[in-house]
Amino acid sequence: MPADCVLWFDPRCSASRRVLELLRARGVEPELRRFLEEPPTVAELGALLALLGAPPHALARADADEYQALRLSERTPAEELLRALSQHPRILDRPIVISGGRALVARPPERIGELFPPDSRGG
Template sequence: MPIEYVLWFDARCATSRRALELLRDRGVEPVVRRHLEDPPTAAEIEALLAALGVAAHDVVRTDEDEYQALRLSPRTPVPELVRAIAAHPRILDRPILLAGGRGVLARPAERVLELLGSTRPDRAG
């Protein structure tokens, strides 16, 4: 069974666009999750964090207006932060690639290649 790749993506984000380009250049057409238009649930955020193997505080954009307006900080309890990310997905850092139960925050965009595996051949052409 082929691995499904899911890219959490913001079209206005140059790093997101670069990550998608890198994947497509290697013959991978990911499911594009536009989390700003289709906000994730708190449960989806928790699953995302588990796949990434990081804490919620590691995937927030502290410079976003919403982060400041909600008075979030490194001391914000995790359940509260997860709910805030779900309600205000702009504070979630991106792009994020998920595949096979694992994930990677693609900053820089080239980090998406970590999930492709070393045996996957590049597409010819």
Template structure:
């Protein structure tokens, strides 16, 4: 019996689809959050960062055009980076899997299996 497993998922992303498939192969049907449509709040992002044990920039897709357009490379304020992710969820790295108060970024996707088996 697994605890609830949640995946922040973008179905257009190969790594995200691969992570979902790996979970399903483990017999897990995760709760799927399409974070581009159901955008996380600043509080949810702060909670996620705490579970991941990383700073906001480490959760960002720094190669996205919007990252450069917004000039985020030079921003050091965590709150401003988190706000940017809520306004532009495309900036959030994917996939993210959450279970038992822990989280992992599924890059490589096999990391999600390590999390749910722990």
């Protein structure tokens, strides 16, 4: 059975660690998807974009060195950008939270409230 919540997680990323902390404070123990160790496929990225309701460029960190080195831009065709994101996952904006058929890029981390509102459990 799939997890109720999946967090695309980079342990070196302070925002990823903060999202994990906020989720746990809400009683949510997410499945951690270590996307740098297991890069997403183009198909997974396509499914994620469908959940986000966003174009591929919404997932890319334009300020990342690899993004610049690969000469990516807002004009890069969607399929080419998805291939680049799959092959170079450091370019992915993060952290990404998926739950209940919805997804969001949790920047700032407090955006997780859109999927998991604080409740009376002290979260």
